[in-house]
Amino acid sequence: MWMGSLQILQNYSSSDTADGSSLFLQPQQVSLHLRPAVSQSFPLTISTPTDQPITELTLETSEVPAGINITFSSVQRGSPLMMQxxxxxxxxxNTSDSVNQNQTGPWSIQITPRGFTVSLKLEITLQCRCSCTQHRQEKSPDCNGFGSLVCGRCYCEKNLAGSRCQLLSDEFLTRDERHCRRDETKPLCSGRGTCVEGTCQCNRRPNPAEGYSGAFCECSNFDCPYHNNSICGGNGRCECGKCICDPLWTGESCECSMDTTSCLAKNQQVCNGRGFCECGACRCTDPKFSGPTCEECPFCPGRCTALHNCVECWVSGLGPSRCASECGQYNVTMVATHDELYDPKKMPNLCKFWFKDLCSLFFAVPFPGQSTIPALLQCDQPDPASRFSFSFADV
Structure with a gap:
C-alpha cells in the first residue's frame, strides 16, 4: 500500500540574527504527499553559536488547513536542538460537499521559531486517489479482451465474471455454490467470507490479531475457551477453535499446569508417593493419606503419641499461651461424656493415656482441617493396664 512521500527541497542552513542572536534552521523547505490517516515525520535541526545554547524555544505555524494536524516533539536538547x-x-x-471539492492542496505552511523571522516552508499535498486509477486499459488482453484493467484488476463486461473475465456470470455463480459450501445446508464460506471464483476469501476482523482461516473460513484463532479472562488461559494459542497449549500446560483452556514443584512432599517425592499431581495439586490415591502433599495420615499409628503432650498440657490447666509450643494449630476442649468425645464419622481415632497415676485421659484425633481436640478425663478406679496409648480405630 502506498504510504505517501516526503521530499527535502532545500537542506542548507539559513540563519536569523533578530535581537542580536543567531539561529540556524535545517532543512528550509520540505514537500509532503500525505495519505489519509498515515502520519509522516521529518527531523528539524535548530542551532545557535556554541556559546548560546538553546534552553527554551516555541515553534509556531501559519494557518493550517482543516483536517491537517502538525505536532512537534523534542529529540535532543542543547545546541543543536533536534525536533521531530x-x-x-x-x-x-467529502466529494459531495461542493465547498470542499478538490481541497487536496498543495498548501504552503510556514514553521517559525517564536521571536525569529527565519522559517521552514512546508508544502503539503493530500493524495486521495491512487495514481493507477488514472490509467484504465480498455479491452485488456489480461482480461481476455472482455474487460478493463484498472490497478491490476479486471472490470468485466456485462454477463462475464472471473479474475480474467473468463466465465459467464451463470457459470460463475454455479461454481461459487459448489465450491464455497462445506455441504448444501451450510452458508457460503461459513458466513465469514466472500466467494470469489469458487474460493472463499475470509472476512477481516477489526482486531488485526484475530482472523478466519480454512477452505470455508470455518476456523478462527479467537473462538477458544477462556481462563482467567485470557484466551487459552494465556498459556497457549487458539487454532480452529481449539487451544494448543504451551509446554508444561494442558487442559481444554490450557488452565492446568504440569509442573509438579508444588506437589513435592518433604521427602522430595511427588505427593509423598501416595498420589499423583494434577494441575499443580495432589490427588491422594491412598485413602489413609491426605493434605496438600498427601503427608497427613490421621489413621496412622503414632498420631496418639504425637498429640499426647498437647492434650496433657491443656488438661493440666496451663492454658493456651503455655501450651502453644506443644499444640501449634490445635486447641483442646474438655467434654463430660464419651458420647461427646467420640463420633467415628467425625473423628478417625480415639486415644487413651494414663494421667498422673490416678486418671484415664481420653481424646479424639481430629481429621485434617479440624483444629479442636475433644478430651475426657476420668478418675474413677483407673486400670493400670492402660499405661500406653492406643486407638480404637488403629490401622
Missing part, C-alpha cells in the same frame, strides 16, 4: 515534526491528515474531503 509530525504531520497527519485526518481524511479526504
Amino acid at each position: 515534526v509530525n504531520v497527519e491528515a485526518a481524511g479526504c474531503p
